[in-house]
Amino acid sequence: MNAELAESLKKFPLYSQDGKKADAVVVAKYFFPATALTWYVTEGREEDDDYLFFGLVVGTDTSAEMGYFSLSQLSELNVCGLKVERDIYFQPKKLSEICNKSVKEYIDHYFKD
Secondary structure (H helix, E strand, C coil): CCHHHHHHHHHCCCCCCCCCHHHCEECEEEECCCCCCEEEEEEEEEECCEEEEEEEEECCCCCEEEEEEEHHHHHHCEECCEECEECCCCCCEEHHHCCCHHHHHHHHHHCCC
16 A cells, blocks of 8 residues: 555545446556456445455456455465565546456446446
């Protein structure tokens, strides 16, 4: 977690994007190398010495679901030396603008008008 991301999350505290559906802004992306595991952070807040996030999670089977996860949970994931990383090149964008098949399928299934 860097200062820039912490500052961005102040603009998107938990529950701030309720109801925005595919128009919710993704402020950060975390991923687990060599797998499809990806966490798209849409909201978050600092809690004690941790951060609690809400966002869209793409699983290893390429399914996707919205849910809560913490920075400490992401930091604890370690398989053969591989750890979760933040995509430092990711730029905030709407969930609908994420170029990922699982994300598109989730949006099409759950956010139909």
